[in-house]
Amino acid sequence: MADETPLRAKISLPVDFRIDEVKQIVGAAPTPTPPLGVLENFTGEFAGTGFNTVFRPNGAPPTTTTFANPIPPPPILTPPNENVLELNLTTETLSFSASLGSVPNRGLGMPLAVNGNAQEDIFLNGVPYVQAISDVTNPATGKGDGKAQGIHFEPGIWLNVPATKHVPALANSLVRMASIPHGTTINAQGPAPTTVINGPPNIPSVNITPFVIGSNPPELITFASQTAANKDTPRIPQDLTKFIASGAINQAILTDPNTVLRNAIAGQTITKTIVFTVSTTPSPPEFGGGTANIAFLEGNAAGTSANASSVRMNATFWVETVEHLIHIPVFKPGEGPLRIPAKPGTQGPVFTGTPPREIPAPITIKVTSTQIQYSQVVFLNFAGLTWPHVSVATLTPAGDVPIPVSAWP
Template sequence: MSTATHSRLGSHKPHTPLRAVKPAKATGDALGPLKNLPGYWEGPGFSLIARPDFSGKSPNGFFLQLNWLREMIEFTTIGSPVLNRGSAQEDIAIYGVTYLNRVIDGETGGALHVEPGMWLKIPPTDEPKHDASIARLGTIPHGNAFCTTGFCLHEVPNGLPNIPPASTVPFDIGTPQPAPGTPNPLAEYDLSIPSDFRSNPLPAGLTQALIDDPLQMLRDTIAEQVNIQGCLVKEVDLLITSTGNNAGGIANIPFINSNANALEMTSVFGIQTMVDSHGNEFLQMQYSQTAMLNFRGKSYPHMTVGTLIKSF
């Protein structure tokens, strides 16, 4: 190789030192309540959504879509701290994971949802004055992006974990959400009443109890594992976030704002350390998520739930 060619390849450029990052273990240990997320999770779920119907034939202006789900989520550790520079206080270091969530119809295998995002662990801050917290950020192909914030709870259940009831009853925008157990006045939600504005055929095995409270699927799953399969729920880390914490929120494209405005979202992800009947430990994630869709004067809870097992 000639000297001229060697020079053109950059041999005389100033040396640029490599930028080092912390070892993977140190970064992983810094994840705190998020430490068990990295890896691949898969399992079944259920989705209930009242979506707008523009045909003019629906008496209540919506179609109730019900789906069994098959979900796959892969979490990857962000390999170094992310520095947030402070102006009112000193800098903070955020640790986190990225994720990609894919959802298909549990019966047909058809594509339903894809969601890239991140979970973040945020240290305590002085300005604003705030305890350690977590955040979840994601983007939705309908034209939404959300940021929810919240906290983690560590529990050691005595038997079955507590999964509080929920309500799917729509309500007038700006009024309180009906309490769990409130009767639903809309025929689309009542399986004893035929309706052309509900999924048909119904997903096999769907019950009225799941339409009234989709979290019943989580209770049934964990009860079978504990009471029939002989599993033990050793401990649970609950990741609880929402848009109702004077932080975060949801941004929508104009079409969403005008047709099915999504303004609020709450989710609870329970990372369960399980022990099977042979004494083997495995990780399981039970989650519930509720997004409020506002259209035609009402708020409609869009609920999804699932039980996913960490495979690797």
């Protein structure tokens, strides 16, 4: 019988590949591998589900999006229907490679000395990754059980950058460098986390409402497609009746997509959370980073006729330690390893291991797994407005999680 397990996006480095500085002295000792910090949690493969919202331009004929329910003309002084709000229930795989090693970045030295102190070399370490996201929205059921259609692919690298003393004088930071097929690359930075939350995260709200480009405070422009009950707006899916009934997409989720993240962890026992944010426009004293777009996205050299130019990206990640109680059946020495899902019948980690002794009667043991949640906002400029493009997901280990020896009674 053919293996029907769905394929996942994977990444791997050549065997024994490790970056290190090129040394002049033959036989010189290799540079110690720099720490990864919180990126140590980014290992192996993760998979899960999420939600994506994106306002996109509605192209000229023949590619104009058409709808089953006719779109009424907008009243006077309200925005025209030049956009389509696309909503996606998603599945996702996130695959991490082995770390890169010791990546040398050379300080210029005395020409940029500050108070007589020259900038030394620094050594980075990082984790390459591949992310693949598919739309599984099913209007027939109002759930995320439809045929998978790829909507996002992203190769990239996470980097841990050590603190520097002089040029620049910055604390330890994290960097995410990525490329996407629409023609955008990002370099997002932010401070490395310095504290651990002893418990679950406090996930703030996020708003998808567009606003006038450059307005401060933002001049919000709300569209009829943002009201879940409306059935005749330029939105995909146009009619959300079944999604509202199932709870997969409702008004609370449209108003604040991070509701999906909070719903995902309701009832979980989360004992530890590490949170960090990276941005293409990081807050001072951090600086650097940015986005780059192909000409089609920018529209013209001035960026005043953009088709959908990515001008900024912010992403917050919550790395959580989730505690599970798993039930161990009767076991006799010599039997094969056990494979026990954390929550039978649902997506999530599967724990595997061989008890060190006979288990004469079923028992319950306590184990933990790593969970990654994220909320990302890409700000797209077109038609005089900045349009927040929000993506959220909850990801758990896709491979088996070993049961530690300490968990057995």
